[in-house]
Amino acid sequence: MDTVIAFIVIFGALVFFHELGHFIFAKRAGILCREFAIGMGPKILAFKRNETQYTIRLLPIGGYVRMAGEDPEMVELKPGFRVGLLFNEDQTIQKMVVNNKDRYPDLRIVEVAEADIERELFIKGYEEGEEELKTYKIAKDAVFVEDGVESQIAPWDRQFNSKKLSQRALAIVAGPMMNFVLAFVIFALLGMLQGLSLDEPELGQLLDDGAAMEAGLREGDRIQEIDGQTIGKWTDATTIIQQHPNEEIQMTIERNGEIMTIAVTPRLQEEEEGINRGVIGVYAPVEKLSPLKAISYGAEQTYLWIKTILELLGQLVTGQFTIDALAGPVGIYKTTEVVAESGIYYLMRWGALLSINLGIMNLLPLPALDGGRLLFFGVEALRGKPLDRQKEGMVHFVGFALLMLLMIVVTWNDIQRFFLQ
Known part of the structure; x- marks a missing residue:
């Protein structure tokens, strides 16, 4: 049980700080962040604060910040579509009810003639029983309601792709950088608490x-x-x-x-x-180090381990060691079990090393990773315009599938190493 708790705490901390980097700089750029997730797969716990839903999911294989505009928007109002409208005090649309309209007695039912819910924020349509075409303004924080679930609209200026290249790149690179910051903080704390x-x-x-x-x-x-x-x-x-x-x-x-x-x-x-x-x-x-010496020690250790892990990656590329040397979630769990028996300071150091490793892995220029997205930003900077979004999305999808395949292979190697020998 202690190992399970230690693994959950370490995994949760690494993913939390990584995604927190993305989240903070996305919010600073004005991007609507729909979800902040720890883990993948089915939801275990979820709550909403302001415009973001915070979730903990079942599978401990990562996390994500879902930013508006990265995926196609969920609802599109086409001509002929019937939608229920609720208005705020300024007589602008606050809610657009897609179905189950009988739950809202104050709705105005409108047949859509034309709508723009991204840039101009309006709906033109006909109210029930009337022949006059009316125009309704949509509030920037308006929501769709479908099956009782509310989803905030994302005006163009709140979407990821509307931001400057530098803002988008910063929002992406902030995740791995936060992992390096976390490792630095852990090493500095070790210098003060454990000593050198x-x-x-x-x-x-x-x-x-x-x-x-x-x-x-x-x-x-x-x-x-x-x-x-x-x-x-x-x-x-x-x-x-x-x-x-x-x-x-x-x-x-x-x-x-x-x-x-x-x-x-x-x-x-x-x-x-x-x-x-x-x-x-x-x-x-x-x-025991003074705070000033501890800061220096934290920076020194972080640099040392970044350099060491990069050297090991170079050996993997040159074939000096093989994929069998890599560890997946099972291998990390078993190592955490051994380290946890040695005490909290060893566990903290292990967490710092995993954080550095996560930061470096995410910066590799591979599709579906942060480094792959930064590579596309670099191409965009050279071309002076972004690549086709659908083609880029397909590359990331294929990259993600290959990464999942690699994860399966590495996990199977872990199972053989620890349980079948």
Whole structure:
């Protein structure tokens, strides 16, 4: 259960901040955001605030912000169409009821002769029993009502494609950038809360059930020698300890100016590929960072891991490792299970790495990803006009289908790796 909670929290945080980047900059550009979704598939939870519906969906494979104009608008008023109209105090249309009109006794039923619900915002038509053609203005925040469900109209100036290229690009790139910001914040918090590991021959925090605690060692003890070998740094100590699983070693330490020798028996820790090592249940010494140093540490770690992941991607492209090395949701869940057992700080670091990975993956110039959309924006900038929307949509659809196929392959590899071997 702890693993499930940890996975949900990490996944939710990564997707939330990614989509929050899209959402904030889309709203700043004046784009109508119809839905802010965490997850895919059927809705689990939904509520509406102002003009946006917020949903949590069943499948933990992403999320999205549905912006007006990205998809065809849901309702089109064609000549001959009969629609019920409700007006506000300014006598402009506030609601257009498509069906179940008997639920609204104050409706004016109009047969549409002409309508523009995007740019000019009007309906021309004939009221029941009248032959005079009338023109009705539509409010910019008017809604359609179909089967009792309200859907706000999207005037052209509230649609995604009406905005400047720079505004659209910023709304798209803000998602991955927010993932990098999240990783930076997590690393900075780790610097302040956990501290920075030091390569000093001094004992840090001891595990309550570890061999070091049982032998009588204490946090702050400074290691002088192990089995007669002089210890100058933390890695010297760990190297010797790891070489003696289930074998007693003599540790000479300094405590409050007093030199003493304590016998410790490192416990056996089995690792993958048959590698065994000794551990005594103690962490390296740490230095708690000041806020200023923590900010610097957060930036440094974020840059380091961005660089590392890009290098690994380069190895994937050049064939230095294969698709079998990739992990999908199952692999991430199993890794989260292992990391969660090591404590909250390790879980935070894992979350930061996943956030960076999500940001980089989304910036790849592949259809259906943010990077693919930015690539189309680049082509638009060079051509001086946008590409055909239908053709672009088809490319993204095919790209999405291929990504789903890749997800299935990677997930199947995860299942074989963790459950069928």
